[in-house]
Every structure is written in C-alpha cells, then in structure tokens.
Amino acid sequence: MTRSELIKRLAEANPHLYQRDVERIVSTVFDTISAALERGDRVELRGFGAFSVRQRAARTGRNPRTGQEVHVPDKRVPYFKSGKELRERLNQDA
C-alpha cells in the first residue's frame, strides 16, 4: 500500500469527508510524527509501535571506488520498534 492508496481507502470508509480533508489528515499525522522526531522526542503509538531517534557516532568511512578515507560526521537516525499487538498479528498463523 502507498500513501495515495491509504488516502483512497480512508476516503472510501469515510464518504462524508472531502478527499482533500483526508489528504490533510494523513499529512498531518506523518508531519506530526516527523516534527516530534526532529525535536528528538519519542512517538509511542500503543499497539502499533514506537518511533525514536538514535544517535550514530562519527566514523571514518572509505569511498568504495577509490579506497580513499572519508570522514562521516555523527548523525541522528529514526528508529521504529513494532508494538506487541502488531507483532502478534503478523505472526498469528505462523
């Protein structure tokens, strides 16, 4: 499923809403999560999972083509851990 398919499904399930409102709802949800991570906050969605930010230390990398050493600065990366309920749903038939 893609973002546009998600919007389509939500619009079908909520025929009283305008398509542009559904688009706005979906954007607001993902923008709010992104903004929280940008601030360094955690986003905990019970049953679904939790997003957090992990710090990666600076390191010396290598250009695989030339073999030359390059400095890779420290950076922040988003991390997601699935929630218990969703993990169980994914493994129900297993």
Place this chain on the structure above:
Amino acid sequence: MAGKTVTRAQLAEAVYQQVGLSRSESAELVDAILEEISESLVREGTVKISSFGTFLVRHKGQRIGRNPKTGEEVPILPRRVLVFRPSQALRARLNRGRG
C-alpha cells in the same frame, strides 16, 4: 534530546487543529490510519508512505537459540518481523541545520 513522548492523543489533537473535525472524529481517524497500515502489513507485507518511510515485513527462518540462564538449546521458530526504512527526506529532516 528532549525526551518527551508524543502519543495518539497528540496526533489526534494535531488533526483537530489542522483539519477542523471534532476531537472524537480526529481520534477515530488517527486510529483508522494505523489500522489500515497494520491490515496492509498483515495482508501484503509493505506500506510505503512517500516522504516518510517504508514499513516492511521480513521473514526470519528458524535458528537455534540458547536459554541464557540454563545454557539449554532451544529452537527459535520462524517468525515475521517488521522493519521501518525511513525515507531520505525524513533522514535529512533529522539532521537539518547541522554539519
């Protein structure tokens, strides 16, 4: 890092502020989005949200684990795990204005 936690309630509040639905309907739509994503992952195994990231289900085969307390060998059964690959846009956003 600030160490605050954002929950479903804050997402619903943001929808309420931005879109102008009632508070209860805003909360229902946040739940509906997470439910659609969960159902799609169970059914199809991938959900791609442009400029945010991709959720995908990986299949792990059986392997032998060990009970760390007793040292006893126990099989870890095949299972499905969910991984999130953040988009370039989200990665860039977290490192904006640095370096």
